[in-house]
Amino acid sequence: MIKQKILVTVDNVIFSIIKDKLQVLLIKRLIDPYKNQRAIPWWFVYDNEDCQTAAYRELEEETNVKNVYLEQLYTFSDPKRDPRGRVVSIAYMALISRENILIKAWSDAAEVKFFPVKSLPKLAFDHKKILDYAIQRLKWKMEYTNVAQYILPSKFTLSQLQNVYETILNQKFDVRNFRKKIDKLWIVKETWEKEIWVQNRPAKLYQFRSKKVEIVEII
Amino acid sequence: MIKQKILVTVDNVIFSIIKDKLQVLLIKRLIDPYKNQRAIPWWFVYDNEDCQTAAYRELEEETNVKNVYLEQLYTFSDPKRDPRGRVVSIAYMALISRENILIKAWSDAAEVKFFPVKSLPKLAFDHKKILDYAIQRLKWKMEYTNVAQYILPSKFTLSQLQNVYETILNQKFDVRNFRKKIDKLWIVKETWEKEIWVQNRPAKLYQFRSKKVEIVEII
DNA sequence: CTAATAGTGTCTCTGAGACACTATCTA
């Protein structure tokens, strides 16, 4: 067969909603090129694993891997994207609920930290392009499927659900119309539980009916 | 940097509508593995070109490359997908109009030939999986964008347009409702020309208003 | 005038979106 000098990596765009903001996990680069700049976490694919497995391996570093959504996005292959040599990167998007984020990604000082997508630092390589692509895909997935469940705790209020949509799609919805829609789509069910420790009327907690990602026209 | 033994290829799923059927271009393999079976055309990516460029290069072999739509689909990376060694393949989908297909893909005896997607031979490697994915994506793109223009001649009748949708989405539409919808979406315009050489009332010829791929909820 | 396809309008029903007040809990 032919000779090639191409390395293969996976990049992981890891989204969560923290403090009512859509945030993405970034690492600080410790070496050149782009030393001290932030980057999307990535790693080389091993010879005997497929890319999805490599992306999961990477994801384990930062999260408690229960109930993670992982989806392949796009393959970035500009010959100049890494100044050191030819690297083709398969980008993935992960959605995780705040409760599944490991402590080390919490600290402000950390080299691995969440940033709100609305106030990002300058990113290394072509990672801005990758992130923009991921945000676009996330919006589509939110509108047309039930993936919202992966970014919420397993039991949630309808207000929380609405907030996820409003935050990610960057628009407001009428409370009554939103609930009517969710109700008709038959994607969530009531539990017998209610919020506790809140200083107002406690809301009912709901669960998604299906863990499977399904096509549902939500918006 | 790290040592890897991974080769990178592009696979091209080339669609067209021929004889009112959705068809895909397949080559006959001349060597093992899968000798004499049909496969999606593919090639290695050169060290200094991005994957899109590689896919275009491949496409030139079979088509007259004017007015081709080319879109990256998905990257297939199972370590066992090629029995000879580790090959990661970036799959692309191309849409071409029948008028842009080179003669050599026309002959029945050819080693490069179109097959209706409804009566496919057995495919080599994981190419059935890739093709299924491509068909799925094609359906989505037809429903939500104006890509239909790439599979039609530049001037076409509304009946032809409706046929493209019916063929690919595998369902019938009411003539009046279909035309109402297309009219309202404002995506095509009349020309002053009509069909010729037909044995019935000749239909008006239309053109797409925009060559750019745009989001339009067609169906 | 026959065969073949092009081309056109109306009605019904469903779903989207605008809109404001009452209910229930804690402190």
Place this chain on the structure above:
DNA sequence: TAGATAGTGTCTCAGAGACACTATTAG
């Protein structure tokens, strides 16, 4: 009882889908 958020129904308008006949051409 004040403060805070949960929770609920109606009306209007636009778009989707069902449905049948006339128009125009070639031969």
